[in-house]
Amino acid sequence: MGAAVMRTFRLYDFDGNRYNLTSKNHLFFYAVDGLGFEKKSQFQRIEDRFALLDDYIDQGKIVGTIKFWQPNAELQYFNFAQFCQNQPIMMDYNNNYGTYSRRGIITSIKRSDGKGTPLEIEIEFSAATPWFKTISKYNEGTITGGKVYDYTYDYTYSESVINTVSIDSDSYQSSPVRLVIFGEAVNPSWRHYINNVLVSSGKINGTVLDNHRLIIDTTTIPYSIKQFDMLGNVVSDMYQQSDFSTKRFVRFGHGTNTVTFSADNVNILNVGVEAEIEYATI
Incomplete structure (x- = not known):
């Protein structure tokens, strides 16, 4: 059997400070969606055929859940939220075959209470560049x-x-x-x-x-x-x-x-x- 592929995510703020989103016993970024792409296309119909007029990749949005582990979950969340204010942000994704980056901003953070349980938030990263x-x-x-x-x-x-x-x-x-x-x-x-x-x-x-x-x-x-x-x-x-x-x-x-x-x-x-x-x- 081949070695398991460990996917990791990192964020960099405007000043180049790094935040690791896959830090054991501290926080973990999972249920990630938006790594693919969607194209917008315009066609002109000519009889039963269609001529492509325009074709471009739509702006990407990456969403996922971050789990902050107790006992310092509230402090970790606060530090993370402050980090995200120093925008724009660059996201790095490493899948053991290379590191790929994307610039953008954090456009949404949704959080639950987390009292007595792992504190979880949902984030949305709106990309300004492709990978x-x-x-x-x-x-x-x-x-x-x-x-x-x-x-x-x-x-x-x-x-x-x-x-x-x-x-x-x-x-x-x-x-x-x-x-x-x-x-x-x-x-x-x-x-x-x-x-x-x-x-x-x-x-x-x-x-x-x-x-x-x-x-x-x-x-x-x-x-x-x-x-x-x-x-x-x-x-x-x-x-x-x-x-x-x-x-x-x-x-x-x-x-x-x-x-x-x-x-x-x-x-x-x-x-x-x-x-x-x-x-x-x-």
């Missing part, structure tokens, strides 16, 4: 040391072709990414290929300063093109300096996604890609 898996890769070129990376996830430094990062996506969903270019870089540009076919490109008419980084971001709404200093502070919004004759913003598709970078002042750049590979269901 996604984070994959990040960097190509340092010949630059080493002195950089500060204030990121959450681990990185892979394995690219052998200069100024190039490749990431495979096994999802058929369009997936958002962050492109990262470290300075100094004058008039940096980028080109995105899916399975060796050019699908988009972009360019900034300006300079990314030394020890700064330019981030072209489609993981947030609205999309953005901003320059940050080493501490993560926004130095300048460079959207208006982007080349409007190009698509500029990148989203990954199914297959091998390759992004190549260049700049006017150097032949070798320090670059990276942080992809959030999205899934309709997990």
Whole structure:
């Protein structure tokens, strides 16, 4: 017999604090619903056939029950309720085959008295994103040391072709990414290929300063093109300096996604890609 699959849930508040929803002898999240998806579709009838006009995944809602064990159930519930106020919230789901995340807010908490029995509440998490898996890769070129990376996830430094990062996506969903270019870089540009076919490109008419980084971001709404200093502070919004004759913003598709970078002042750049590979269901 194979090993049992232990599914775990974790929440992260706006400040990155973690709350484990499957903590032995403290609390347990169960009877979870909403891990699948529902599509909204519009059709036009033509005789006895139907033409698809529009098709999109509806906003997800995850509901379930949390049981707080005595004797400290009331205190645990209070701490949890306070945690949920520091929104937005990110939910992590791990099923032993990987960790998948979803951003959103807690839109409902329903509780019973719980006096003398385990205190139970029902929660509703309204998702702002689909489920996604984070994959990040960097190509340092010949630059080493002195950089500060204030990121959450681990990185892979394995690219052998200069100024190039490749990431495979096994999802058929369009997936958002962050492109990262470290300075100094004058008039940096980028080109995105899916399975060796050019699908988009972009360019900034300006300079990314030394020890700064330019981030072209489609993981947030609205999309953005901003320059940050080493501490993560926004130095300048460079959207208006982007080349409007190009698509500029990148989203990954199914297959091998390759992004190549260049700049006017150097032949070798320090670059990276942080992809959030999205899934309709997990």
